[in-house]
Amino acid sequence: xxxxxxxxxxxxxxxxxxxxxxxxxxxxxxxxxxxxxxxxxxxxxxxxxxxxxxxxxxxxxxxxxxxxxxxxxxxxxxxxxxxxxxxxxxxxxxxxxxxxxxxxxxxxxxxxxxxxxxxxxxxxxxxxxxxxxxxxxxxxxxxxxxxxxxxxxxxxxxxxxxxxxxxxxxxxxxxxxxxxxxxxxxxxxxxxxxxxxxxxxxxxxxxxxxxxxxxxxxxxxxxxxxxxxxxxxxxxxxxxxxxxxxxxxxxxxxxxxxxxxxxxxxxxxxxxxxxxxxxxxxxxxxxxxxxxxxxxxxxxxxxxxxxxxxxxxxxxxxxxxxxxxxxxxxxxxxxxxxxxxxxxxxxxxxxxxxxxxxxxxxxxxxxxxxxxxxxxxxxxxxxxxxxxxxxxxxxxxxxxxxxxxxxxxxxxxxxxxxxxxxxxxxxxxxxxxxxxxxxxxxxxxxxxxxxxxxxxxxxxxxxxxxxxxxxxxxxxxxxxxxxxxxxxxxxxxxxxxxxxxxxxxxxxxxxxxxxxxxxxxxxxxxxxxxxxxxxxxxxxxxxxxxxxxxxxxxxxxxxxxxxxxxxxxxxxxxxxxxxxxxxxxxxxxxxxxxxxxxxxxxxxxxxxxxxxxxxxxxxx
Numbered sequence: 001x002x003x004x005x006x007x008x009x010x011x012x013x014x015x016x017x018x019x020x021x022x023x024x025x026x027x028x029x030x031x032x033x034x035x036x037x038x039x040x041x042x043x044x045x046x047x048x049x050x051x052x053x054x055x056x057x058x059x060x061x062x063x064x065x066x067x068x069x070x071x072x073x074x075x076x077x078x079x080x081x082x083x084x085x086x087x088x089x090x091x092x093x094x095x096x097x098x099x100x101x102x103x104x105x106x107x108x109x110x111x112x113x114x115x116x117x118x119x120x121x122x123x124x125x126x127x128x129x130x131x132x133x134x135x136x137x138x139x140x141x142x143x144x145x146x147x148x149x150x151x152x153x154x155x156x157x158x159x160x161x162x163x164x165x166x167x168x169x170x171x172x173x174x175x176x177x178x179x180x181x182x183x184x185x186x187x188x189x190x191x192x193x194x195x196x197x198x199x200x201x202x203x204x205x206x207x208x209x210x211x212x213x214x215x216x217x218x219x220x221x222x223x224x225x226x227x228x229x230x231x232x233x234x235x236x237x238x239x240x241x242x243x244x245x246x247x248x249x250x251x252x253x254x255x256x257x258x259x260x261x262x263x264x265x266x267x268x269x270x271x272x273x274x275x276x277x278x279x280x281x282x283x284x285x286x287x288x289x290x291x292x293x294x295x296x297x298x299x300x301x302x303x304x305x306x307x308x309x310x311x312x313x314x315x316x317x318x319x320x321x322x323x324x325x326x327x328x329x330x331x332x333x334x335x336x337x338x339x340x341x342x343x344x345x346x347x348x349x350x351x352x353x354x355x356x357x358x359x360x361x362x363x364x365x366x367x368x369x370x371x372x373x374x375x376x377x378x379x380x381x382x383x384x385x386x387x388x389x390x391x392x393x394x395x396x397x398x399x400x401x402x403x404x405x406x407x408x409x410x411x412x413x414x415x416x417x418x419x420x421x422x423x424x425x426x427x428x429x430x431x432x433x434x435x436x437x438x439x440x441x442x443x444x445x446x447x448x449x450x451x452x453x454x455x456x457x458x459x460x461x462x463x464x465x466x467x468x469x470x471x472x473x474x475x476x477x478x479x480x481x482x483x484x485x486x487x488x489x490x491x492x493x494x495x496x497x498x499x500x501x502x503x504x505x506x507x508x509x510x511x512x513x514x515x516x517x518x519x520x521x522x523x524x525x526x527x528x529x530x531x532x533x534x535x536x537x538x539x540x541x542x543x544x545x546x547x548x549x550x551x552x553x554x555x556x557x558x559x560x561x562x563x564x565x566x567x568x569x570x571x572x573x574x575x576x577x578x579x580x581x582x583x584x585x586x587x588x589x590x591x592x593x594x595x596x597x598x599x600x601x602x603x604x605x606x607x608x609x610x611x612x613x614x615x616x617x618x619x620x
Contacts, residue, residue: 003056003066005040008187015051018042019096023089027187034074034081037092041067041100065104069095076174077226077255118167121212122566124159124535126152126559138495138514145495145511149558155535158493161516162207162532165525166216170204174222175253177204181525183517190522195223195251197275198333199430203467203526205282206437206474206533209289210540212566212574217286221299224283226255227276228306234258235310239273244309247276249333268346269334273314274327274354277307277361281437284364287371288544291572291592296368304365305390311358312393315401318350324402326350327358332414332430336422350402350416353430359401360438362394367545369394404434404441404449411456412449425461427468429475432456436474439543443480454479462491465510466518470530477537477554485538486556492531496521540577542569551577551584551601551620571597573610588617 003020005013011024020040026033040056042049047061058064071092073085102110129152132140137157144151169181179200184193195201201220208217231245234257239246247257249269261270283300286292318324328349336346369391407418414421414431432453434441441449457475464472469492476485494511496519497503510527511519518527538554549569565576572592578585584601591597591610599606601620610616 001058001061001064003040003042003058004054005038007038013054015054015056017051018049018056020051020054020056021092031082032080034072035085035088036070036072037089038068038070039092039096041096043067043100067096067099069099071095074253077223077253078229115167118213118215119160119163122163122564124156124564125562126156127561129153129156129562137516141493141495141512141514141516144490144493149490149493152559154493155489158512158516158528159532159535162528163211163213165528166204166208166213166532169525170208170216170219172219174219174226176201176219176223177525177529179524179526183523183525190524192250192252196249197247197251197279198249198269198272199428199471200467200524200526201251201275202278202282202437203471203530203533205529207529207536208282209285210536210568211532212568214286214290214568217282220279220282221286223255224276224279224303225299227251227257227279228303230255231257231276231310232306234273239314241310241313243313244306244311245276246273246307246310246314247279248273249275251275266346268331268336271329272331272333274311274357277311278357278433280304280307280361280364284368285437285570287368288570289568289572293371297372301368301372304361304368308361308365308394309390311361312397315358315397318402321402323400325397325400326402326416327354330354330416333428335414335426335428335430337415337419338422339417339419344422348415348417351431352404352412352414352416353433355401356431356433356438356440359398359440360434362398362401363440366391366394366398404452406448406452409455409459410452411459412452414456424459425463427464429456429460429468429471432475436471436478436537439545442478450479454481457484462488463510465524466492466512466520466527467524467530468527469510470518470527470534473531473534474537477534478541480553482538482554482556485534485554486558489531489534489538492518492527492534499523536567539564540567540569540575542571542573544570546598547571547596548598548600549573549575549589551587551599552579552582553600555579555582557582573597584620586617586619588615590615 005020005022007024009024009027011022013022018041022038025035042056044061044064048059050057069092071088073081073088075084075086132153140154144154169177178193178195179191180189180193205217205220227247228245231247235241235246248259249272250260259271283303287296287300315325316328318326326349329347330349330351331347332351332353338344405413407413412431435453443450473485473488476488496509496511496513497506499522513519517523541550541553560582561580563578567575569575574590576588589610591612593612596607596609599608608618
């Protein structure tokens with residue numbers, strides 16, 4: 001057997017003993033690009049291993065193990081990959097030296113133990129969900145699409161698959177999951193394989209908290225610190241704002257924050273500067289679910305404050321009503337409008353998406369200040385960060401933000417004026433951020449806006465791209481529309497042919513590929529994560545402000561009986577639950593601290609006392 005090691009990018013290779021060593025660099029100037037070293041070792045108990053100049057030859061072997069390691073010179077967003085690069089060759093050699101001391105069985109057992117530590121925390125079972133041994137996944141997906149659903153095993157598998165993907169691609173410090181995770185087959189990935197910060201990076205982490213994978217968010221926090229560092233220069237040099245930080249539509253491994261474009265980009269996305277502000281929603285949710293005060297103090301607060309400082313200075317008084325604050329210029333990322341005069345445009349002022357992001361940011365920043373002020377007011381470190389005048393500006397700005405308006409079609413206006421979308425079925429629904437992932441549009445507190453948000457979704461329709469489908473599941477679930485949330489989940493499980501397939505049964509749309517990757521198309525991983533989050537949102541919703549957990553808020557008729565364990569809720573709760581005939585029967589709560597929590601279910605409410613670290617089972 002001949003073993004060859006190669007690469008799609010510039011490289012050289014040498015062999016010695018039972019090892020191939022491949023070194024090279026990313027395409028571009030080798031003095032400026034990331035370098036790498038890959039080592040392949042072969043071990044055999046009974047065969048003979050020899051080498052040519054560039055290959056390994058295995059002869060007369062009944063058993064052989066191949067060990068592969070790779071390291072790069074990437075050393076952080078602010079380090080030059082050559083002049084300040086990591087010692088990648090030394091790291092690779094050290095990895096390889098240690099690796100061969102372990103057998104395949106030992107490595108496999110170590111991997112499974114590591115993976116199951118995270119994956120096994122949450123389980124979900126739907127009545128009728130049995131492992132299908134007669135059909136492979138592709139056939140199940142085709143049948144599901146052609147026969148209109150009816151496969152609870154596949155529906156459960158897809159939800160858990162998103163958890164698998166996040167565990168597998170969000171473990172590298174300061175390098176969060178990008179548009180394709182780790183699975184792109186391309187030398188030049190679609191959209192450069194980057195971070196799109198006007199929805200996609202945020203959506204990647206929607207399931208992390210509720211699906212009990214909080215550790216997977218660590219790379220995002222490190223990345224956001226890099227965005228904040230670079231973003232303060234973008235704020236100053238592009239927008240003349242000397243406080244805080246911002247991030248634009250796209251970023252990359254170097255935590256780029258400046259406007260994007262190659263002299264051919266469109267203003268509908270290239271010069272939008274509220275990506276960082278939107279990302280802070282993930283920060284607040286991490287605290288809301290974990291109740292980690294150290295995280296709130298040391299990580300979340302500086303980033304929330306910096307994003308809020310930029311937003312405070314970016315807002316201007318509305319010339320038409322100086323009591324109001326708006327953004328100008330403004331866009332609703334990647335969407336376009338048509339005025340009542342027929343003008344087709346992309347830029348405006350006072351766009352609803354901008355104001356929704358800023359409103360959510362300010363609300364969360366005020367909540368964070370309240371939490372910190374109550375428990376850490378004596379801390380000298382906090383006093384350096386905690387600025388009463390800054391918080392007062394936040395408190396005063398929130399009611400001054402230009403309010404939502406409802407348009408002539410009964411929907412939430414996406415634009416300052418009551419203009420129509422150029423494309424009514426456009427995939428983006430950024431103006432609904434306040435409903436999900438935000439929390440300031442609710443059925444209880446803002447019923448008129450919730451109804452208008454529903455109308456916006458009805459106008460959008462059901463046919464869209466994969467990631468947008470994932471988002472819409474969550475939006476419909478927040479509106480407690482179980483039937484529609486499930487219908488959109490079924491749309492996400494629409495079978496899509498592999499990209500290069502040209503046969504007679506070729507199918508192309510938003511949905512799912514045979515390997516369960518999300519089809520934007522092409523493959524874009526955020527739809528997987530949106531789908532996982534959406535299933536969780538159908539089963540449990542939680543409200544930190546009111547310390548309430550809602551059970552089965554959007555349970556579809558197709559899931560009449562089932563159970564879930566290890567799901568998380570805001571307030572520091574872990575939830576196990578069973579239901580039958582569409583009704584919750586029992587719930588077990590583990591709380592991080594003593595207190596009470598309100599359970600909401602089927603129009604009822606029950607207040608439950610809990611003790612920190614103790615299980616509390618409630619029959620419903």
